[in-house]
Amino acid sequence: QVQLVESGGGLVQAGGSLRLSCAASGRTFSSYTMGWFRQAPGKEREFVAAISWSAGTSLYGDSVKGRFTISRDNAKNTVYLQITGLKSEDTAVYYCATRGSRYVSSSASAYDYWGQGTQVTVSS
DSSP: OEEEEEEOOOOETTOOEEEEEEEEEEOGGGEEEEEEEETTTTTTEEEEEETTTTTTOOEEEETTTTTEHHHHHHTTTTTEEEEOOOOGOOOOEEEEEESSSSSOOOOOOGGOEOOOOEEEEOOO
């Protein structure tokens, strides 16, 4: 059974920073792609970032390029999302997901396990 547990969300002022973490278990973590998505109220789930199994390839959504950084520590079975320059439009529930492939994808349907999400709220 694959489990993904996100943490690190919270309330932060615009312009601030956060680091989200996602701890994985139940799968050979180092062999699979990890991704972050987010969903704001009334909106569809949006791709944020993904990182390949070796961390050699990363992919970002257009709205977060230059502000978000995805990384992973395979020894700790954890993937991170460093967020800087937070904007009100970054307010959403952030989900971690894993894909049974070594190749990155921005499509939510390509990911087969999801965490419960962590809320990020940006105040202006």
